Amino acid sequence: MKRIALLGMPNTGKSTFFNRVSGASARVGNWPGITVDLMAAKLLLGGHIVEIIDLPGIYDLHGFSDDESVVRHFLENNDVDLAVIVLNGSQIDRQLSLALQVRALGLPCILLLNMSDEAKKSGITFNLPGMQQQLQMPVMQISAKHGNGCAEALKEAARHLAEKHPSPADIREQLKNDDTIENQMEAIVKSTVHYPAQLDDVVTSRIDRVLLHPWLGLPLFFAAMYLLFQFIFTLGTPLQEGIAWALDLFRADVLEPLLQPAPGWFSGLMLDGIYNGIGTVAAFIPIIVLFFLVMTMVEDSGYLSRAAFLVDALMAKMGLDGRGFVMMLMGFGCNVPALMGTRVMRSRNMRLLTMLVIPLSLCSARLQVFLFMTATLFTPKQAPLVLFSLYMVSFATIFLTAVIYKGRYSSTEPFILELPPYRFPTPRQIWLRGWQEVRHFLTRASKFIIIGVLLVWALTNFPSDVPAASAGTIAGMIGTWLAPVLNPVGIDGQLAIALIFGFVAKEIVVGALAVIYGLQGDALMQVMATKLDWVQGMSFMLFTLIYTPCLSTIATLKNESKSIGFMMLSLLWSLGLAWVVSFVFYQTARALGY
Amino acid sequence: MSDLSQLQPGAYAVICGIDADESLFQRLAALGFRIGKKIEVIRRASFNGPLHVRIGTTDIILRITEARRIQISQQ
Numbered sequence: 307m308k309r310i311a312l313l314g315m316p317n318t319g320k321s322t323f324f325n326r327v328s329g330a331s332a333r334v335g336n337w338p339g340i341t342v343d344l345m346a347a348k349l350l351l352g353g354h355i356v357e358i359i360d361l362p363g364i365y366d367l368h369g370f371s372d373d374e375s376v377v378r379h380f381l382e383n384n385d386v387d388l389a390v391i392v393l394n395g396s397q398i399d400r401q402l403s404l405a406l407q408v409r410a411l412g413l414p415c416i417l418l419l420n421m422s423d424e425a426k427k428s429g430i431t432f433n434l435p436g437m438q439q440q441l442q443m444p445v446m447q448i449s450a451k452h453g454n455g456c457a458e459a460l461k462e463a464a465r466h467l468a469e470k471h472p473s474p475a476d477i478r479e480q481l482k483n484d485d486t487i488e489n490q491m492e493a494i495v496k497s498t499v500h501y502p503a504q505l506d507d508v509v510t511s512r513i514d515r516v517l518l519h520p521w522l523g524l525p526l527f528f529a530a531m532y533l534l535f536q537f538i539f540t541l542g543t544p545l546q547e548g549i550a551w552a553l554d555l556f557r558a559d560v561l562e563p564l565l566q567p568a569p570g571w572f573s574g575l576m577l578d579g580i581y582n583g584i585g586t587v588a589a590f591i592p593i594i595v596l597f598f599l600v601m602t603m604v605e606d607s608g609y610l611s612r613a614a615f616l617v618d619a620l621m622a623k624m625g626l627d628g629r630g631f632v633m634m635l636m637g638f639g640c641n642v643p644a645l646m647g648t649r650v651m652r653s654r655n656m657r658l659l660t661m662l663v664i665p666l667s668l669c670s671a672r673l674q675v676f677l678f679m680t681a682t683l684f685t686p687k688q689a690p691l692v693l694f695s696l697y698m699v700s701f702a703t704i705f706l707t708a709v710i711y712k713g714r715y716s717s718t719e720p721f722i723l724e725l726p727p728y729r730f731p732t733p734r735q736i737w738l739r740g741w742q743e744v745r746h747f748l749t750r751a752s753k754f755i756i757i758g759v760l761l762v763w764a765l766t767n768f769p770s771d772v773p774a775a776s777a778g779t780i781a782g783m784i785g786t787w788l789a790p791v792l793n794p795v796g797i798d799g800q801l802a803i804a805l806i807f808g809f810v811a812k813e814i815v816v817g818a819l820a821v822i823y824g825l826q827g828d829a830l831m832q833v834m835a836t837k838l839d840w841v842q843g844m845s846f847m848l849f850t851l852i853y854t855p856c857l858s859t860i861a862t863l864k865n866e867s868k869s870i871g872f873m874m875l876s877l878l879w880s881l882g883l884a885w886v887v888s889f890v891f892y893q894t895a896r897a898l899g900y
Numbered sequence: 901m902s903d904l905s906q907l908q909p910g911a912y913a914v915i916c917g918i919d920a921d922e923s924l925f926q927r928l929a930a931l932g933f934r935i936g937k938k939i940e941v942i943r944r945a946s947f948n949g950p951l952h953v954r955i956g957t958t959d960i961i962l963r964i965t966e967a968r969r970i971q972i973s974q975q
Contacts, residue, residue, distance in 0.1 A: 365930030370923035397957055400932040428957075520946050615961045619949030622963065720924050720966050722931060725952065725959035
């Protein structure tokens, strides 16, 4: 099998080219010497099976950023037959250095000048034969977005697959050498690229004048975020409900009659264990698709970098950057896609810090629990204030966590970002991204989630001779056993069982309370109102807000960080913080005589 | 001589020195910050936020701390 590495600077459309040539066949793969996911696809090219790998966008082969070392480690540890270099044609004057650096390694290369449409619009013309001769590699113009020249580029690539190429060990040696490239670059650009007197960036400048306006910029940013948020969740919630409805229908009409003859424990295991696990996974699909549809638009249009520009001043104090802020806001909808979205951050430490704070955002699932609890324990006048205070606590815990951990996850990467011109992503780009992310979530997280759901089912259903979710089950025993820890925060045995259910997903906490108290709807609210006072209820809500968001979030944390240690840190930190906050609240309120 | 962080929006200058460690230097160089290049500040973000600058055909945002390391001379 032959291997082609795709190399290029950030924002040059390298991944767009990759998606175009690989279609939907791309897979996430692991590679020797590398800790991040890379996309790869297998193609049939000129009689060879060719694996094509989309390496992260980099500015410099010799740079020091995390992405640059990923690319170096990849080339030093994996045999590569051909390097396909994708550069932005209209920024060739500074991007050519990368092509020269790759060529200096001795790898067979072809150079693709992408965004031929933009170069054309700006009036830049290339003397391609001249450039080919000086670079000693094939040079072609393409538009990955519109597909122009992509097929020809692949054909050209096929012609160079059999060439002699250096081994990974040779490349390791080569990478130690450097320089002379700067001078070469200027000479080639001067003699082969013709620039018009003035580049036409008028449209981008005009949009920027409004969107980055000193006074209007931030309000517009928050308005845009609010609209995107509304779009995702007004469209996503009915879809989620639709999936839940379909799953319930299938369960009632097909699975339950089918499992009728089976013993009770078996149908319980299948229905409340495995089938519910599948349902938990499925509930995230619409939100993830919609989230990435929107994020692809925000990212590829060039607005994400601009949002970073607008809010960076606030975020820098927390050790985070502007892009982290966008993901954090999205976390208030659902933590899972927000965590996946942190992949746009290229510094690992910065990304870990952002991933550590996102689970503290009050997501829509937790909101459901709080709506129920506030309706039960507070008057309609008090309820909105209580909800508002919970949002404030959420922000406060995020801030506190960032400040405490920013030393540990300090990022050495300077905040210097390129602002690309505004672009319209094509629908194809958007759909491919949404689909890839869902597949990624399904393959990586579903097993973990289903096992977790099974475990909670077992805890709340065994031993089988007592009622489910009662004090006699293992969960009940854990609740009793934890009493010395949970009593000081006002959480009794029954609420402790609800918290164990809440570990799976916050959506099921209210349902769990119904099972635990053996009541539904208004009757449940009345009993809870008599059994709990508002201080206990508030303490329970604070605990629910801060302790682990849900199993899917934990699974995503593990996948995205590729570190069980990091996942455990997040888990234990939020548990500890939840306890401390609830303890301080409960004891203070009691001491004040409430 | 002054540094980039002092340049006002709309003003041009020429880069005459970059005082940075190797990793920052590499990054700046890759984005086109080189001695002798003309640089323009397009705008500055509110609350002492980042600068939006233009070098040649490339727009870049960078924080004040990094901008302080770039020496400029205004003709």
